[in-house]
Amino acid sequence: MREVSLAISDVAQNSIDAGAKxxxxxxxxxxxxxxxxxSDDGQGMDKEVLTAALEDGKSFKGSSGIGLTLVKENAKQFxxxxxxxIGTTVRASYLRSDGAYLGDFGATMLTLVGDFDTxxxxxxxxxxxxxxxxxxxxxxxxxxxxxxxxxxxMREDINKFIRQNGGANL
Amino acid sequence: MKSIADINxxxxxxxxxxxxxxxxxxxxxxxxxVGMGTCGLNAGARTVFNALVDEVExxxxxxxxxxxxxxxxxxxxxxxxxxxxxxxxxxKYTKVNAEKAVEIINNLVKA
Numbered sequence: 539m540r541e542v543s544l545a546i547s548d549v550a551q552n553s554i555d556a557g558a559k560x561x562x563x564x565x566x567x568x569x570x571x572x573x574x575x576x577s578d579d580g581q582g583m584d585k586e587v588l589t590a591a592l593e594d595g596k597s598f599k600g601s602s603g604i605g606l607t608l609v610k611e612n613a614k615q616f617x618x619x620x621x622x623x624i625g626t627t628v629r630a631s632y633l634r635s636d637g638a639y640l641g642d643f644g645a646t647m648l649t650l651v652g653d654f655d656t657x658x659x660x661x662x663x664x665x666x667x668x669x670x671x672x673x674x675x676x677x678x679x680x681x682x683x684x685x686x687x688x689x690x691x692m693r694e695d696i697n698k699f700i701r702q703n704g705g706a707n708l
Numbered sequence: 709m710k711s712i713a714d715i716n717x718x719x720x721x722x723x724x725x726x727x728x729x730x731x732x733x734x735x736x737x738x739x740x741x742v743g744m745g746t747c748g749l750n751a752g753a754r755t756v757f758n759a760l761v762d763e764v765e766x767x768x769x770x771x772x773x774x775x776x777x778x779x780x781x782x783x784x785x786x787x788x789x790x791x792x793x794x795x796x797x798x799x800k801y802t803k804v805n806a807e808k809a810v811e812i813i814n815n816l817v818k819a
Binding site for chain 1: 714737742744745746747749750754755757758761762764765768769770771772773774775776777778779781783
């Protein structure tokens, strides 16, 4: 997955599948790297499960078991830590010289407003943006945020921020 | 719209209307579920999710909720979309793209 936004979406789905109610997503972009960290308060994994989770084709939820393998595939650095009953944190960093690009992160964030809260901390060349979907949900239901176009505005807002600070090819 | 502050402003304007929401609407809510496991994502599920939400907004349909789920076990048929209309049988759409997403919403309006 060279589009880092898709890798983030993949990792976030693991958090959702693990029953997380809070996701924290930090994304950082500079000249060389695109990095992200996804941490959750899902059910977490003990050492044995964590080791197996990193094996290609191994799954504990009836899926293909290739997700983390793909996320790791092009990463320059990859770290995962997890504690049973506490949650999981995944960190990955990609070299832009390897062809990694952030892509349509706005579209990824639109899909991460659900019955869990997502806090996004986005940093592009030192310029930062923070979005807490819990704040949006405090006023409107998710269905209303969708149908009234609030999430479309959020998507456009994020992508505009990325293009303005990181350029068209980020 | 330039920033989240603008979104917050819209939200404030909408706040007055929220009180008018009838809680019984929740029971009538149509639920659209998009499979967004690894296979779904790589087949274009994110585009489908966004297209569904955009079409619900464009057509100004109320009482529809689009959510994501993990692998639905039909990896070869991804992106997979399930439509749950209360009181009706669940409909599963396979190999959905942005155009099909528009059709799915059209079918809801017709129903």
